[in-house]
Amino acid sequence: MIDDKKMTQRGALKYMGASVAGMALASMGGLSCLTSCTENGKKRIVFYFTATGNSLYAARQFSETPLSIPQVMKENELVFEADEIGLVFPDYRAMAPEIVKRFLQKATLKAPYLFSIxxxxxxxxxxxxxxxxxxxxxxxxxxxxxxxxxxxxxxxVFDMNEEMKIDKQENEQFRQAVTDVLKEKNHIPELSEEERKRCEEVLNRIPVLFPVNSEDIFEVKDNCIGCGVCTRVCPRKNYILSGNGVKHSGDCEYCLACIQNCPQKAIVLKNGEANPNARYQHPHISLNDIVRSNIQ
Structure with a gap:
């Protein structure tokens, strides 16, 4: 397990600026040096998408140098070859985020072993x-x-303060998954007909999240100080700093990176939240990590 020290949001702001874009590319190591070696000498590439750090933390369990999908998508040629290639991303209404789907459609992944976390x-x-x-x-x-x-x-739906009190036994789950991938286990779980029916019933009650315009779902409150964090963590570059404060528009990934990472809690959902005062960032992932992952 990689155990990064968490940087506070205000502390991270000191390190942000024009150099962050360069840092983002540097953190990828350049597209000429993508692979990392596993314990058994295999060449592995891991791609990820994150908004709060959960999936970046997960990706780091499988590679010391995972690659951000929003950053890789800037490249003209998306052809990757290794012994093992993995994709790590969050579940958005029983499907991958739109940016992950687009990556899979555009990229050529050449590897005898492919896995998803x-x-x-x-x-x-x-x-x-x-x-x-x-x-x-x-x-x-x-x-x-x-x-x-x-x-x-x-x-x-969920109160972040209450969620963080729950021990979800991440380490045990990661140990099993890391072992499985190291052994190149072949396994894709199947649903029973009863489980599939239950899923369909639940999903039919949940509105489709995408596409949606950011102006329709987000509101910037008066306590915004113009720090620009939202402009750096949005993977779609929907936020800009203007003379009249922060403005946003455009198709939204609905990842909520802007809301979760705003140090002033100045960005809110128009339709309300379970706890407007609660926000979340993975304890082992810094704000700078998320900026480097998503900045456009």
Whole structure:
């Protein structure tokens, strides 16, 4: 396990500025040096998408140098080759985030062993089945897919303060998943008909999250100090600093990185939150880590 020291949000602001974009590319090590070596000498590439740090923390369990999907997507050529290639991302309504789906559609992943690690916070429903189906439709055959239960950071429903009190036994789950991947285990869980039916019933009651315009769901309050964190953590570059404060517009990933990482809690959901005073960032991931991952 990699145990980073958490940087406070205000402390991280001191290190932000024009140099952050360069740091983001540097943190990828350049596209000429993508792979890391596993304990058994295999060459492995791990890609990830994160908003609160959960999936970055997960990705670091499988590679010391995981690659941010928003940063990799800036490249013209998306052809990657290794012994093992993994994708790590959060479950968004029983499917991958839009940016992860686009990456899978555009990238060419050449590896005899492909795996996905999907983080979720309450119920993983049929995320494995739907993701595997999507991948197969686009010619990608995963050997191994598993889910990791972590803090649920879906603000409309869950109170972050209460969620962080729950011991979800992350370490035990990661140990098993890391061992499975190291052994190149082939396993994709299947749902029973009863489980599939239950998932469909639940998902039919949850509105489709994408596409949505950020102006329709977010509001910037008067306590915004113009620090610019939102402009750096949004993977779609929907936020800008103007003479009249922070402005936002455009198709939204609905990752909530802007809300979760705002140091003033000045960005809120128009339709309300379970606890407007509670926010979440993985304790072993710094704000700077999230900036480097998502800055556009």
């Amino acid at each position: 999907i983080t979720y916070g309450h119920w993983d429903c049929n995320i494995v089945e739907s993701w595997n189906k999507f991948a197969l439709q686009h010619g990608v055959h995963f050997n191994y897919i598993t889910t990791i239960l972590m803090v649920d950071n879906w603000l409309p």
